[in-house]
Each structure stands twice: as structure tokens, then as C-alpha cells.
Amino acid sequence: MSLTPAEITYLAEQHLGRLATIQPDGSPQVKPVGFSWNPALGTIDIYGYNMASSQKFRNVSRDGRVAFVVDDIASTDPWRVRFLEVRGTAEAVTATGDDGDASVIRIHPSRVLSIGVESPPGDAHSSQLLTRTIG
Amino acid sequence: MSLTPAEITYLAEQHLGRLATIQPDGSPQVKPVGFSWNPALGTIDIYGYNMASSQKFRNVSRDGRVAFVVDDIASTDPWRVRFLEVRGTAEAVTATGDDGDASVIRIHPSRVLSIGVESPPGDAHSSQLLTRTIG
Numbered sequence: 001m002s003l004t005p006a007e008i009t010y011l012a013e014q015h016l017g018r019l020a021t022i023q024p025d026g027s028p029q030v031k032p033v034g035f036s037w038n039p040a041l042g043t044i045d046i047y048g049y050n051m052a053s054s055q056k057f058r059n060v061s062r063d064g065r066v067a068f069v070v071d072d073i074a075s076t077d078p079w080r081v082r083f084l085e086v087r088g089t090a091e092a093v094t095a096t097g098d099d100g101d102a103s104v105i106r107i108h109p110s111r112v113l114s115i116g117v118e119s120p121p122g123d124a125h126s127s128q129l130l131t132r133t134i135g
Numbered sequence: 136m137s138l139t140p141a142e143i144t145y146l147a148e149q150h151l152g153r154l155a156t157i158q159p160d161g162s163p164q165v166k167p168v169g170f171s172w173n174p175a176l177g178t179i180d181i182y183g184y185n186m187a188s189s190q191k192f193r194n195v196s197r198d199g200r201v202a203f204v205v206d207d208i209a210s211t212d213p214w215r216v217r218f219l220e221v222r223g224t225a226e227a228v229t230a231t232g233d234d235g236d237a238s239v240i241r242i243h244p245s246r247v248l249s250i251g252v253e254s255p256p257g258d259a260h261s262s263q264l265l266t267r268t269i270g
Contacts, residue, residue, distance in 0.1 A: 015208060016206060016208065016216065018153040018165060018204055018206070019165075020155035020163035020164070020165040020202065021163065022157075022161070022162070022163055026157070026161060026200070027157070027200035027202070027222065028155035028156065028157055028163045028165075028200065028201060028202040028222075029155070029202045029220070029222065030153060030154075030155040030163075030165055030202040030203070030204045030220060031204065031218070031220065032204065032206035032216050032218050065161070065162035065163065066163060067155065067162070067163040067164045067165040068165070069153055069165045069166065069167065071151060071153070071167035073150060073151065081151065081167050083166065083167050085164070085165060085166065087162065087163075087164065
């Protein structure tokens with residue numbers, strides 16, 4: 001299992017993620033995306049309307065290095081932001097479904113960074129940056 | 136003025152942005168960040184705790200190419216996500232304030248991409264991708 005149970009639970013609670021990919025000139029781009037945890041493969045699958053024709057899909061086809069983040073504001077007083085960032089290598093998977101394009105970007109996590117995901121809000125460790133390398 | 140009034144209003148309504156920067160090896164990283172529009176300079180200023188010692192600050196010092204996005208879910212039925220992505224060149228500005236480190240990452244916009252920001256939800260054009268190059 002590449003992500004921990006707490007990380008998988010946190011992913012399931014969030015509705016939007018943001019995916020950063022590398023443009024042809026080496027600069028970054030970042031977009032809000034829908035996503036789901038794929039328990040069979042241990043991957044994060046990114047989906048979206050007209051995925052196969054999107055710039056991010058073409059970027060991943062050329063350079064699979066991506067960073068993906070989900071976050072939320074756990075508290076405004078004191079100001080506390082929780083997040084889970086997953087870096088890794090992504091595949092651009094072309095697929096057709098009943099409704100047309102069903103292509104996905106499939107992220108294989110290699111590094112995970114988080115704050116506030118493993119510990120409940122208010123816990124002494126909930127503002128600590130945790131980092132982990134996978135595989 | 137680099138951003139439009141509707142874009143500036145949208146920025147002011149959002150509490151978190153996500154900043155993508157380039158790591159030393161050319162791969163992306165992405166983090167949730169606090170931000171404000173700087174009307175005097177026409178820049179987006181990114182702030183945060185211990186900014187000067189953060190990886191994103193070091194990344195920007197070395198390679199100023201960044202992408203920044205704010206977004207929200209305008210409607211869940213039908214599913215409509217609005218977003219404003221700003222790409223550009225950022226400066227890593229070291230500063231000290233009364234409370235210690237007051238360094239900022241200052242983004243000079245060069246390209247803006249948005250959906251649903253210029254048109255009200257429900258408008259026929261509100262799901263159209265708008266792109267603009269600045270300067």
C-alpha cells in the first residue's frame with residue numbers, strides 16, 4: 001500500500017485536487033481536477049471532461065513527473081491549513097467509456113508530504129510537516 | 136493593470152491558492168499558500184510561515200517560472216468548477232517584519248487562464264476556457 005489509511009481517508013473527504021505538470025518548455029502548469037484513490041493499483045486517478053485533449057494530459061504523455069495536492073482550512077483561529085501533497089510519476093491512460101472519452105492520468109506515488117493529515121486537529125503534532133519516500 | 140477587475144474580485148473571494156514551482160531536478164512541486172493581490176505592483180504576493188526557509192522559496196530563487204491557481208466548486212449539479220490560473224515569473228523577495236520573516240514570493244503574471252470567472256454562473260459563457268497573454 002503506497003498511502004496510509006489516514007491519507008486515503010483524507011483524500012476521500014476532499015472534492016478537488018490540484019495537479020501540477022510540466023509544460024514543453026519546462027515551466028509548470030496547475031489545474032483543479034477531480035480524482036479518486038484506486039485501491040487495486042495504489043494510484044491516484046485523475047479524471048475530467050475531455051481529458052485526452054487537455055494540455056495536462058499531453059504534458060504527462062511527454063514528461064510523467066507530477067505533483068498533486070489536496071488541502072483544507074482546518075481552523076481560521078489559529079490559522080491552520082492541512083494538506084497532502086503526492087509527487088510521483090504519472091501515466092496518460094487513453095480510454096473510451098459509454099459517455100465518450102474516459103481517459104485518466106494515473107499517479108504512482110513516490111513521495112508524500114503532509115501537514116495535519118495523520119494527527120487530529122489540536123494534536124501537538126498536527127502542524128508538523130511529515131515526508132515519506134515510497135518504493 | 137495585469138488582471139481584470141473580475142479576476143481581482145475572484146482572487147479576493149478565495150482563501151487558499153496553490154503554487155506550483157520547479158524543483159532542482161526539473162520536476163514540479165505544489166503547495167497550498169496564502170496570497171494577496173498587490174494593486175500597486177500588479178502582482179500576486181504569496182506569503183507564509185517561515186517563507187524564506189521553504190523549498191518553494193528556494194525553488195523560485197533558482198527558477199522563477201511558476202503557476203498559481205485558485206478555484207472553487209460553483210455548482211455540484213451540474214458539476215461546475217471555476218478557476219483562475221496565473222502563470223508567470225516570480226521573485227523571491229527576502230524581508231524582515233516585526234514578527235520575523237516577512238519574505239514573499241511575488242508573481243508577475245504573463246499568462247492567465249480561467250473558467251467561470253468573467254461570467255456569472257449559469258451564463259452561457261461561464262464554462263468557456265479563457266486565455267490571455269500579458270505584456
